[in-house]
Amino acid sequence: MTGIPDLEARRASQQKRIRIMLDAMRAEDQAKLKGGETAVAWVKEEQCIGCDQCTIVCDDDAIELYDTPLASPIMEIDVNRKARIIRDECTGCQLCVLACPTDAILMIDR
Numbered sequence: 001m002t003g004i005p006d007l008e009a010r011r012a013s014q015q016k017r018i019r020i021m022l023d024a025m026r027a028e029d030q031a032k033l034k035g036g037e038t039a040v041a042w043v044k045e046e047q048c049i050g051c052d053q054c055t056i057v058c059d060d061d062a063i064e065l066y067d068t069p070l071a072s073p074i075m076e077i078d079v080n081r082k083a084r085i086i087r088d089e090c091t092g093c094q095l096c097v098l099a100c101p102t103d104a105i106l107m108i109d110r
């Protein structure tokens with residue numbers, strides 16, 4: 001009979017396999033992105049859910065969140081947060097693009 005230690009070992013092995021696969025996929029994504037001093041990040045406002053992940057990874061303080069009314073006829077929420085890039089501070093490092101869960105950030109020509 002399969003015991004808890006067996007299940008834990010299988011789970012750890014699956015986690016490792018998934019981590020390696022995700023890292024490889026992200027490496028491919030990163031290789032396709034523009035970057036460096038000729039590029040700057042850009043937020044697609046309609047895809048931003050205000051989750052704050054990009055501001056956490058940006059160590060150049062190049063992203064700020066701002067409040068905007070939520071455009072929904074069925075939800076009564078006064079404030080909806082969105083991210084925006086402070087272009088002069090952005091170094092084109094791409095970290096925010098890789099961190100964004102909704103693919104709301106692009107790298108564009110500066």
Ligand code: SF4
Nearest residue numbers: 048049051052054100
């Ligand atoms: S990580 Fe993406 S969705 Fe989250 S606040 Fe930043 S741009 Fe918006």
Ligand code: SF4
Nearest residue numbers: 058090091093094096
């Ligand atoms: S590309 Fe780098 S420096 Fe520019 S906003 Fe994203 S994380 Fe910050």
